[in-house]
Every structure is written in C-alpha cells, then in structure tokens.
Amino acid sequence: MLVSSGARGIGVAVNWEVLYEEHGPSIAGYLAKLxxxxxxxxxxxxxxxxxxxxxxxxxxxxxxxRAWLYRxxxxxxxDHRRRRAILAFVPFxxxxxxxxxxxxxxxxxxxxxxxxxxxxxxxxxxxxxQSGFSRSEVADLVGASEETVKSRLARGRKNFMAAYRRLExxxxx
Amino acid sequence: MTEQNELLQxxxxxxxxxxxxxxxxxxxxxxxxxxxxxxxxxxAAMRVRTGFAGxxxxxxxxxxxxxxxxxxxxxxxxxxxxxxxxxxxxxVATDTSGGTSQYVGCGSWSAATSPTGxxxxxxxxxxxxxxxxxxxxxxxxxxxxxSRGVIAVYRCGDAACLQPDADHPFDDWRITPAPGPGGVxxxxxxxDGRHVRVSNSGRQMLFDLDSLTFSG
Numbered sequence: 404m405l406v407s408s409g410a411r412g413i414g415v416a417v418n419w420e421v422l423y424e425e426h427g428p429s430i431a432g433y434l435a436k437l438x439x440x441x442x443x444x445x446x447x448x449x450x451x452x453x454x455x456x457x458x459x460x461x462x463x464x465x466x467x468x469r470a471w472l473y474r475x476x477x478x479x480x481x482d483h484r485r486r487r488a489i490l491a492f493v494p495f496x497x498x499x500x501x502x503x504x505x506x507x508x509x510x511x512x513x514x515x516x517x518x519x520x521x522x523x524x525x526x527x528x529x530x531x532x533q534s535g536f537s538r539s540e541v542a543d544l545v546g547a548s549e550e551t552v553k554s555r556l557a558r559g560r561k562n563f564m565a566a567y568r569r570l571e572x573x574x575x576x
Numbered sequence: 577m578t579e580q581n582e583l584l585q586x587x588x589x590x591x592x593x594x595x596x597x598x599x600x601x602x603x604x605x606x607x608x609x610x611x612x613x614x615x616x617x618x619x620a621a622m623r624v625r626t627g628f629a630g631x632x633x634x635x636x637x638x639x640x641x642x643x644x645x646x647x648x649x650x651x652x653x654x655x656x657x658x659x660x661x662x663x664x665x666x667x668v669a670t671d672t673s674g675g676t677s678q679y680v681g682c683g684s685w686s687a688a689t690s691p692t693g694x695x696x697x698x699x700x701x702x703x704x705x706x707x708x709x710x711x712x713x714x715x716x717x718x719x720x721x722x723s724r725g726v727i728a729v730y731r732c733g734d735a736a737c738l739q740p741d742a743d744h745p746f747d748d749w750r751i752t753p754a755p756g757p758g759g760v761x762x763x764x765x766x767x768d769g770r771h772v773r774v775s776n777s778g779r780q781m782l783f784d785l786d787s788l789t790f791s792g
Contacts, residue, residue: 420608431603441603448603449611454786456615457768461782461791474787478731486733513596532597546752546788560593567596 417468419456426469427452430476433529437480437522438487439514447483451476473534474544477526484522516566524559527552622769682706683740686715695746700726705762710769712785713744718759725759725776727752727783752788755781 427448435444454475455468517525523545530541538556542549685692686706696703696717704725706715711732719725728749732738754760756777763773763780771782774790781792 419611423608423611427605428603431605432601435601435603436597441601444601444603445605449606449614452608452611453615453618454770456612457619458770458784458786461771461784471787471789474789478786478788482731482733485731509596510599510601513599528593529597532594546750560589564589564593 417455417459419452419459422455422468422472423452426472429534430472433473433534434476434480436514436517436529436533437477437525438483439518440483443483447476447479450479470536470540470544473530473536477530477545481522481526512567512570516563516570519566520559520562524555524562527555528559528563531556619768622767680708680738680740682708682713682715683742685741685743692744692746696728699723700728700751701759704759707762708738708740709765709772709785711738714762714772714785715749716760716762716774719754719757724754724757726754727760727772727774727788729785729788750788752783752790755790 430451431444431448434447435441438444438447451472455472458471517529526545527541530536530544531538536544538552539549542552545552547555684690686696686703687693688697688702693703696715699720700717700723701719702717704716704718706713708714713730713732715728717725717728728751730737730744730749736742737744754776756779758777761775763775765772766782770785772785774781774783776790781790783790
C-alpha cells in the first residue's frame, strides 16, 4: 500500500513505512560502504527517512521517493565524510573496527578501497552497481551530465580495482 | 586474439566489481516508529526555533518602532534589484505568506570584489541573495548572458564555518542550475528550514536543501 494520508498538501502521499522496510536496508548498505561505519550508516539511514517524512509534501511518487532517498543519503554521507576528515586528528586506538562482531575481510577491503577513491567516483560506482540505478538515473541523481558520470565510473572502476588489488596483496591499508 | 582477451578480462573485472559492491552489509536498523519520532522531534524543534525567532523579531520590531517613531517606513525589499553588499547581503528574506524572517547574512566574502564573490559573478552572474539557513550557506545568482542563474549551497562542518566572516572557498559550494532561463530570486524559507521558496523564469518553486532539487 503506497497511498496514505497525513502529508501536507493536496493529493496522495508516499507510505514511508513501506518504503523504509523496502529500501531502508539497501540504503543502509549503500551508506555503510560509502562511509565505512555501520553505526553511522544506521543513523544516517534514519535521518534520511526522517527528512523524507518531513518533506513528504513535495514527494508524491514511489519512483521519485527512491531517487530522493538516495540523493539525500548521498548528501548526508558526503557531509559525514567531510566532518570526519575535519576530526581526523583525533587519535584512535585502531581497535574500534574489531568491536563490531564478526569481521569480514573482503567487505572491509571493499569499504577501505571505496574510501580511498574520490567520493564522487565511489558514489557513482555504488549507485550503478550496488543500488541498480541506470547511468542516466545516476546522472540525474548526482546533478551531473551523463558524460561526467561515465567518466567518473571509468576512473572510479580503475581506481577502485587498483586499490582493492593492493589491499588484497596486503600492500596498503 | 589479444583484443578478445582484453575484452574478456574487462567483462570478468566488471563482474567482480559488481559482486564486490553488491555484497551485503550488516547494518542494524531501528524500527520505523523511531524514524517517525525523530522526524516529529525535528519538526517540533523547528517550530520552537521559529517561534522563538518570531518572538525576538516582535521585540526588536517594537524597540525599533519606538526609536524610529515617525520614520517608520524602513522596509528592506529582499526582491529588490540591488546587488547584495556585505552589510545588506540578504540579511532579510521575505516570506510570501506575509511575514518577514531575519536570517544571518553573508560576510565580505560574498562581495563581488572578494575572490569567492568574483568567481560566482564571473561564472554564474551577480549574486542576488546570500544568507545562512541552519548549517548551510545559501546564495542565488542572476545568471550571465550565456548561463542561467544558480542556487549554491555550502554545508558547514564546524562552528567556525557558521561565522559570516569565515571564508567559504568557491570549490566547496554545491551548485544547482536554475530549471529555467534567467536568475534565481529567494522568496522565503519554509518553516521546516530545509526548503526555500524561489522564483525563476516567472515561476515560484521549492528548492530542497537536502536533495538540492527543485519541485513545484
């Protein structure tokens, strides 16, 4: 059921609870890969949907809602990465990563490789390969031309695979 | 043969990339009621802030009214054609629903003579409005003969950035071109603090500060 009442304005509104169940986990996975922090990804997913609820008067279709959610999640993730870069001088013990439970080496290497490439390239790769948007949808979502996205994907793919191979061989972290 | 090998290698690499990026992440999500509560709390906090700002404005207006006595016609039009200056660079945003809200105006960096202001003017035309909305700096431009106006958003990550006189380098702004030809004029900020009402090509529309998109 996608139609519900309660949003401001005239017309039908999106049922955010259904969309949260449907897209929440994949958006959380997208964010976790982009910012390499499962707890923060959970928090940003919640914030993405909370903002969506508040903006529900301007979002009226299922398709538009999904793109809106990913766009907002992307902006939140970029802000988070920037804030974290500002706070990067805070010394960590290096043990925090292992307190999360089971440690998946491959997933960790994927996140680390994604973190090592420019964020616009990581976003384009994830939106295309992980979230299943088409190139033109990615272009629309990030506010860039399709040519720009194509170039980001090509460079991103090259940079990501190079970083991932280095990590696989234990050459970098 | 070599070309065929390269093609096969390319396809294999793409398959591996897809597999790696699609691998599931274990993220514990809260239930939907918590999300709804968060949205309601944010909306309530915004109402409180708006109410407080309104009360402060009423007091300021009363004091100003008393001081100015007979010289009471001192309205500053947000939609006037005068380019912003550091002192009046959009310190006022007119609410089309009738009220007038005071926001923090931009500092000297937005003047056409400063490096950031000059880059905006050269690339996107004269700065029409410039103000801070929450933790974001926001400016609109009038466009040039070859390009339409834009809305530019600068997200702050620390308290220093929120100061009007802090530098806000041109390269860190997120630029969204206007949907139609011509400039963008700011009409007001919605009570949720995350949408602004703007005018472009004779149309009024909303601009979402989170998704950086126009609607309506």
